[in-house]
Amino acid sequence: MITAAADGSALGNPGPAGWAWYVDDANWAAGGWPHATNNQGELKAVLELFRATAHLDDDLLVQCDSQYVINCITKWMPGWKRKGWRKADGNPVLNVDLLQELDAALAGRRYRFEWVRGHVGHELNEAADVRARAVAEAFRRGGDIPVGPGWTGTGTLAALEPSPEPAAALVDPEASAVPELELGDDALFDLDEAATAWHTLTLELSTEEHERLVVRARAEGVSPEDFLRGLI
Template sequence: MTITAAADGSALGNPGPAGWAWYIDDDTWRAGGWPHGTNNMGELKAVLDLLESTAHRPEEPLRVLCDSQYVINSITKWMPGWKKKGWKKKDGKPVLNVELMRSLDAAMAGRDVRFEWVKGHAGHELNEAADARARAVATAFQTGRPAPEGPGFPGAGSAPAPAVGSVRDRAASPGRTASPDRTGAPDRASAAGRAPAPEALEDRHDPDLLSELLAHEEELARGRSAAETVQALERDLLRPEVRADAGRLGQLLHESFAEIGASGTWCSRAEVLDRLSREPGLGPADVHVLSATELGPAAVHLVYRLVAGDRASLRSSLWVREDSRAELGPWQLRFHQGTEES
């Protein structure tokens, strides 16, 4: 019989107090977390612990419901390439969450696993249950209360859910590690339940570029200011190689993004994506930041003067951080306006 479970993660502040959980039913679930982590760490750890908790039933197919395209694509598409490169990206830097990725690779060996994308916070019973438990652990770490661990999977042993230690994306504590020589059904991992646009853009996305975007969360955890991060992202949007990458643009532009161009024309996100994909870029350009104002923990207003050749313009951008869980996700451009200098 197929084992069906939802896996989810939560981080209050992202990064911040973090939790993970997988859920089958009220009698079969498990959760854990850390004092400091990210959503992605929680999502990956939830899948890893589910694989390890069901390792004694390798003959039964496993169906994993997940609302993170990053996690699904990492495991089903990108992990083999990362492994072949020694778990490094094209620039030679380690893949984000590398210890969790290594453990997932080992835990997937010999397993029949099918991943399905589900929309988060859309009323899906299993996904909502996993999310509630992951958030409860994150809240427990935030308030200093005991973290709920759950009954676990029958026959999986009595090892407690790892929930201690401050960790970051580049050095997560994965807990128990699966044995790579585990026997069972032939190796097979598949993904189903395709997400609608703009999430589907990730399917065409270079995983190194996605990792680069997600790495800004790690930069913040190391003390980089929100204003500095946003300035770097704004400069990315001016680079020809980024403008030519529909997946990267889809990650950087908020789903409700809008722009008022130099001519005073209002443009939607779809119109801007189409225009940028056809434009070669500005060429060499100088950015002179006039102000970078943090409007709160999740918004930055950036004003700068852009000089490209013999043309100059004043630019205003609003960057925000949010996601479907009302937690802080990656920075995205919400609104932009440009006016040419006379």
Template sequence: MTITAAADGSALGNPGPAGWAWYIDENTWRAGGWPHGTNNQGELMAVLDLLRSTAHRSEEPLKILCDSQYVINCLTKWMPGWKRKGWRKADGKPVLNVDLLKDLDAALKGRNVGFEWVKGHAGHPLNEAADDRARAVATAYQRGGRSIPSGPGFPGERPADANGQDAEDSVGQVPAGGTAQAQAAPSRTDRAPQTDHARQADRAPQSRQTSQGAAQTPQASSGTRTVDEAEPDLFSVLEEDLRGSVTEQDPVATVTALEKRLLEPAVRSDLGEVARILHPDFEEIGSSGRTWSRDEMLLALADEDHEPVDMTPLSAACVNESTILLQYRTRSAGKAVLRSSLWVLAPGAPNGGSTAAQGTWRLRFHQGTAE
């Protein structure tokens, strides 16, 4: 029987307070996180913990639903080449998040694992449930690390991982480089890898990919922490920085901040973050004249080395209460480009407690013209 689960990660600020979660049903899920981490680290850790938690049922196929093409590409496309090169990319630079990737490489051996990409924040019940829990952990760490909601785990899983680490520590384990400043954080503070970058290529999106390997079964890491019933409901908080309430903040300031966020190398290399910002019907006319769909843009960003970009806002106009036209200039690698972006206020995601009046600002159309 195939085990089907969603895995997701969240980081407030990226990097910042971070959470991860995998979800099968209300009685079978787990979440964890760190005081400081990235979205990519959360996405990878969610998959790693799911693999460890189901290791005692390794003979059964495992189907992982994931809204991060970064994770899927890492585990099904790029990792074999990185291993051959001594965990270095084609340009000779070291692979980032390498500690998590090495653990994932070991955990995948002997497993029949299929990955399926799902659109984030599009109402998929398993993806939404995993996202809720990952974001709840990140929010809990942001509030001081109290009452981390970790979940019941997987029935029959082993109480410790292959390193013999106590279950409670493994749930909140800080990724290398994370800082254990929060009250409930464990003492491990190894050096952390950063978000990885890829190179540019044009190819069609794939919705499902599979990774299999030789027999080796890692032991499971597990554990639970009880939620303080006096704490507020962490699953009802709004999504960080991506939901702009027109009643609580200036919508022009909101979309300008989101536009700047899209230009940050760490965000552009994180497809989960970009997918949350781009409208499902996003289109772009690039400075070369090429048109891009949302899926084509996500795939291009996944394979691109991202350079710092300077942004100079030029103008912003509220076309109506749910549409804003933003114009600005960017400079990167000695080139200047005039850009126009059309932002629309989409209805709030059904799981976040958002109303249609609050909604989520998303980028619907973008055009760049080289100066």
């Protein structure tokens, strides 16, 4: 699963505005407008996140501090669509252009949203907020817009790499053989269940280890995940 934060910022609301999504320092993007609202920035951040990851098959966890955005996507959009993008009172839905683009971008994707409180030190949310505000400030001052690297697929995202296999010289020839496990009623693993069930294993690897995994997987013509399964 990819975990990302999406945020918007508008100075004056409306005013110079920015949006940003952030996964890590190697994977983030930002942009904005000379004049827009905070809600437009929040929606655009989510839209661009889904567009940037459209080629991936990963689940996506989107962290937002905007309940407006979360409710639009998870609660209100189906009803608005049925009513021709009008609210219950018959008035047009605000920001309908962004919402329609989001509706198309979400089709077929596996995702969920998580509300996080803004400006309380949440790491990903703060990173997205800083970048969105930097864009708004750049529009206000007429400076360069910090657009970010976009999606690179590098950094802390990549599939995890196993530790290198021990060299033969590290094996103690005088070490006694490891005794066979005797599985009783209190066994840690049920072998019949293990043969038919999926299990999740999480590893923490260094950047160097990850890079070695990617190189070896590419040499075999498989994904890093499939390469790891083959090793197991």
